[in-house]
Amino acid sequence: IYPGSVDAAGRMATLGVMGGGQLGRMFVHAAQRLGYFTAVLEPDAQSPAGLVSHHHIQTAYSDPAGLAQLAELCQAITTEFENVPAQALHTLAQTRPVAPNAAVVGIAQNRIEEKAHFAACADVSGVTCAPYAVIETSAQLQAVQADRTDLLPGILKTARLGYDGKGQVRVKTTEELAAAWAELGNVACVLEKMLPLTAECSVLVARGWDGQVVSFAPQRNVHVAGILAVTHAYEGAMPPALAGRAREAAVAIAQHLGYVGVLCVEFFVVEDGSEHGGLVVNEMAPRPHNSGHYTIDACDASQFDLQVHAMAGLPLPQPRQHSPAIMLNLLGDVWFDANGQPQEPDWQAVLRLPGTHLHLYGKTQARAGRKMGHLTITGPDVATVKTMARRVADLLG
Ligand code: ADP
Numbered sequence: 149i150y151p152g153s154v155d156a157a158g159r160m161a162t163l164g165v166m167g168g169g170q171l172g173r174m175f176v177h178a179a180q181r182l183g184y185f186t187a188v189l190e191p192d193a194q195s196p197a198g199l200v201s202h203h204h205i206q207t208a209y210s211d212p213a214g215l216a217q218l219a220e221l222c223q224a225i226t227t228e229f230e231n232v233p234a235q236a237l238h239t240l241a242q243t244r245p246v247a248p249n250a251a252v253v254g255i256a257q258n259r260i261e262e263k264a265h266f267a268a269c270a271d272v273s274g275v276t277c278a279p280y281a282v283i284e285t286s287a288q289l290q291a292v293q294a295d296r297t298d299l300l301p302g303i304l305k306t307a308r309l310g311y312d313g314k315g316q317v318r319v320k321t322t323e324e325l326a327a328a329w330a331e332l333g334n335v336a337c338v339l340e341k342m343l344p345l346t347a348e349c350s351v352l353v354a355r356g357w358d359g360q361v362v363s364f365a366p367q368r369n370v371h372v373a374g375i376l377a378v379t380h381a382y383e384g385a386m387p388p389a390l391a392g393r394a395r396e397a398a399v400a401i402a403q404h405l406g407y408v409g410v411l412c413v414e415f416f417v418v419e420d421g422s423e424h425g426g427l428v429v430n431e432m433a434p435r436p437h438n439s440g441h442y443t444i445d446a447c448d449a450s451q452f453d454l455q456v457h458a459m460a461g462l463p464l465p466q467p468r469q470h471s472p473a474i475m476l477n478l479l480g481d482v483w484f485d486a487n488g489q490p491q492e493p494d495w496q497a498v499l500r501l502p503g504t505h506l507h508l509y510g511k512t513q514a515r516a517g518r519k520m521g522h523l524t525i526t527g528p529d530v531a532t533v534k535t536m537a538r539r540v541a542d543l544l545g
Pocket residue numbers: 278303305310311312313314340341342343344345348371374414430431
């Protein structure tokens with residue numbers, strides 16, 4: 149699908165995205181820079197991506213008329229959030245190339261299937277996930293209570309619809325486990341053993357229709373209260389041997405899925421000497437990821453550029469990181485002072501510092517824990533970037 153090409157009816161080549169959040173917004177920006185028109189399907193009238201797209205189809209994700217309109221407007225379609233109904237992607241795929249496809253998105257939407265996939269390709273990826281058990285019925289709950297106390301203390305996670313630490317309960321005893329399952333609504337869950345994490349990292353992989361694969365070096369992620377807070381992306385952010393293994397594992401996982409588009413694979417780093425050899429695969433996101441936002445400012449091709457290239461069948465250049473970077477998420481909390489009173493962050497002071505790149509997502513309502521934007525700090529060397537990141541963090545409280 150050639151960027152800037154015009155069809156017989158005079159319409160510019162158009163790329164579509166299911167979902168209107170910030171990931172969709174940055175995808176739209178990348179597509180538009182190449183000359184594509186864009187279409188966003190998103191029910192919310194004021195969504196970050198809908199606000200900046202040429203076309204905004206404002207219907208439910210599974211609305212047949214909305215999907216038909218998206219397919220009619222676009223030459224290829226992607227998704228920006230994984231809980232878009234896989235059936236909707238399946239419908240779109242009847243008439244248009246859809247990347248990633250409904251099958252792989254379906255796997256990533258369900259922790260049970262996701263873990264089964266990780267297990268199925270453990271031989272080639274060289275990594276396994278944390279010990280776990282599936283709890284879908286009260287019989288399974290009782291069996292786990294009786295036979296799998298090795299998983300305690302653990303984390304009970306809903307199989308579907310969890311994100312940013314939501315849909316998870318930490319449990320220490322079999323009684324707490326039963327209470328947690330009830331609290332989560334007795335829905336399908338996995339109980340995962342709590343691991344002693346020394347770090348977390350993620351790897352972004354892009355794979356084309358022809359099987360060509362490129363990847364970014366692993367970045368180290370710091371979560372606070374289950375939400376990504378900081379991403380460290382520079383040489384030395386991860387021990388080189390682990391970084392190499394994580395990168396190879398992520399590529400193997402993408403290949404084994406026959407994945408097309410950008411995939412993010414999250415890993416845990418656990419204390420040395422464990423049975424996992426230090427690296428455990430956690431989960432995957434079938435789309436660009438918050439931990440890859442630094443690629444916009446620190447690399448010669450961003451994760452969103454690669455998503456555009458992959459879905460449109462353009463070449464996938466191996467991205468090169470030209471600057472060390474630290475990304476700070478800007479949650480709604482920054483828009484409130486210590487007394488909970490609304491305040492405007494001091495962007496004057498932040499932007500005066502060299503190498504600060506501010507990205508706000510166009511959300512008008514700040515709420516605690518809501519992702520409002522992010523800041524990437526780049527610089528000539530790691531020490532400078534770390535110093536600037538500390539100063540920015542101090543300025544934002
Ligand atoms: P989400 O879909 O919310 O990102 P995750 O499974 O990635 O769910 O869990 C969120 C965070 O909780 C992780 O990034 C990690 O910090 C912590 N966590 C999750 N599972 C475990 C585990 N088995 N052991 C230790 N920490 C965990």
